[in-house]
Amino acid sequence: MVVRLGGYARISLDRDGEELGVERQRRDYRQVAGVRPGWEVARDYIDNDVSAFKRNVVRPEFEQLLVDLQSGVIDGVIAYDLDRLARQPRDLERLIDVFEERPELVFCTITNDIDLSTSDGRTMARVMVAFANKASADTGRRVARKHRELADSGKNGGGFPPFGWKADRVTVDPAQAELITKAHDALLSGTRLSTITAEWQEKGVRTSRNTEKPITRVAMKGILTNPRLAGFRAVKGEKHIGSDGKPVMGVWETVCTPEKLDAVVAVLDGVKTRYKANKLNNNHKYLLSGILRCAECGTRMMANMRASWKEGSKGSRFMYRCPASTDGGCGKVSRAGEPVDKFIVNLIHDAEARLKAPEKASIEWSGAVRLAEVEQEIGSLIEAMNGKKISAATAIAMLEPLEKERDELAYERNRHSVEQAQTAAAVVDLAEDFERLPIERQRAVVMKHIRAIVVRPAGRGARKFNPELLEVVWAA
Numbered sequence: 001m002v003v004r005l006g007g008y009a010r011i012s013l014d015r016d017g018e019e020l021g022v023e024r025q026r027r028d029y030r031q032v033a034g035v036r037p038g039w040e041v042a043r044d045y046i047d048n049d050v051s052a053f054k055r056n057v058v059r060p061e062f063e064q065l066l067v068d069l070q071s072g073v074i075d076g077v078i079a080y081d082l083d084r085l086a087r088q089p090r091d092l093e094r095l096i097d098v099f100e101e102r103p104e105l106v107f108c109t110i111t112n113d114i115d116l117s118t119s120d121g122r123t124m125a126r127v128m129v130a131f132a133n134k135a136s137a138d139t140g141r142r143v144a145r146k147h148r149e150l151a152d153s154g155k156n157g158g159g160f161p162p163f164g165w166k167a168d169r170v171t172v173d174p175a176q177a178e179l180i181t182k183a184h185d186a187l188l189s190g191t192r193l194s195t196i197t198a199e200w201q202e203k204g205v206r207t208s209r210n211t212e213k214p215i216t217r218v219a220m221k222g223i224l225t226n227p228r229l230a231g232f233r234a235v236k237g238e239k240h241i242g243s244d245g246k247p248v249m250g251v252w253e254t255v256c257t258p259e260k261l262d263a264v265v266a267v268l269d270g271v272k273t274r275y276k277a278n279k280l281n282n283n284h285k286y287l288l289s290g291i292l293r294c295a296e297c298g299t300r301m302m303a304n305m306r307a308s309w310k311e312g313s314k315g316s317r318f319m320y321r322c323p324a325s326t327d328g329g330c331g332k333v334s335r336a337g338e339p340v341d342k343f344i345v346n347l348i349h350d351a352e353a354r355l356k357a358p359e360k361a362s363i364e365w366s367g368a369v370r371l372a373e374v375e376q377e378i379g380s381l382i383e384a385m386n387g388k389k390i391s392a393a394t395a396i397a398m399l400e401p402l403e404k405e406r407d408e409l410a411y412e413r414n415r416h417s418v419e420q421a422q423t424a425a426a427v428v429d430l431a432e433d434f435e436r437l438p439i440e441r442q443r444a445v446v447m448k449h450i451r452a453i454v455v456r457p458a459g460r461g462a463r464k465f466n467p468e469l470l471e472v473v474w475a476a
Helices: 020-035 060-071 089-101 119-152 172-189 195-204 217-224 258-269 339-345 349-357 368-387 392-425 439-449
Strands: 004-013 039-048 076-080 106-109 292-295 302-305 318-321 334-335 452-453 470-474
Touching: 004 060, 020 039, 020 076, 020 172, 020 439, 060 076, 060 089, 060 452, 060 470, 172 195, 172 217, 172 258, 172 302, 217 258, 217 339, 258 349, 258 392, 292 439, 334 339, 339 349, 339 452, 339 470, 439 452
Parallel strands: 004 039, 004 076, 076 106, 292 452
Antiparallel strands: 302 318, 318 334, 452 470
16 A cells, blocks of 8 residues: 655755755655655655744645645655654644644654654654744744844844845945846836836846745835934844944945935825825826816816727827716817827926025025934933933833924924925936936926916817917926
8 A cells, every 4th residue: 555645844044045945854754765665755745944833834745745745645744753753833833733633644854753643642742842942932032132233233134135235245246236236226216116117127136045936015015214324233134222322323334325315215105195106096107197177167178089089190198088967077178189198298398497596505404403413312211221320210201202292303304305305406408318217217307397287179170289288387
């Protein structure tokens, strides 16, 4: 009788992604299965670079192994060691439940002799997993303490080199730093993160941790908001605060200034809707959707393709229309899209050129001095509390109003940084660059100058574009 086994192999960390550790385990358990009469490994269940100790980690192949054991797809499991299968007691109990339901199942590990179909075997397995769990927890505490010491001193931790730096984690990688800088400028100009992510994917940009799969939007946000870009030591993506209550600075080269990083973080996190360059829904495919307003009812006009338009045909390929009454409009006003777009782009050309004038210097934020004073007061209070010069209760009572003022000032600083950075980054050469910009960036340029455009009815039979029927409401 043939016994079909599922072979399980797992390793917690595989920095190079070469799967050498799991391959050694696979080779060993297959060798043992090969000398047992009637045994064959019907399927390998491999969880490479996956922890069995961390509670929030799902092991896909382990889950599939349980399903196949329950359903009878396989007749048992073979692994290198019990701790490859389970380092959390709850995972072991799930495995034991299966063996209690199907006592005929085979269980085998290379390094020990445990039978999960017997009471003694299950008890021994529980003891072994409990010790393995404790060993992992002890290691985790030691590693966490080590990383805390490294963070407090501003030194690099372990792991993969962060995007933007070379393998030494100190020297900036010029090519990657240039990508980050351009992405920052694009974000501050109104480009969506998803658009930038798509551009990086087209270029084949990869992170140091994942060299095979395309970069994701989540990874992009982490890269572009990494505090270490501005020289701050980060822990789990956040600035690490030292014992003096101030952010710890690192020992590596920087990619951007703290002010620019704050502006980028504020844009991605949404400081507040009214401070964004684009105050309307930015998911439009046409330049003036939502900016044009019907003169008859005041409703925002939207665009759609002309059903009769085909490649090479004359006339505009799309129309701006006031929605029908069922959608909140009157449906009485429409306009060919391309002539309107061309007219508006030409109209703001001079306004955009004026922004390039050298006298348009950035305005300094007026609250900088007070913010520095508040941060100094907070740091002094924390030092006094740590030095037992004042009680914790007194320190907390004094800290709370200062922290509130600090947060309000920091918010105002970020808002100011966003406005200044967006104004500077949004300046483009309309004659050369405008057509190459993504649609959300084009809309941001338009709305920087124009609040709305009121479209008046053209009358029956009117075919020629008449700019006098457009009333432009300029931004203040």
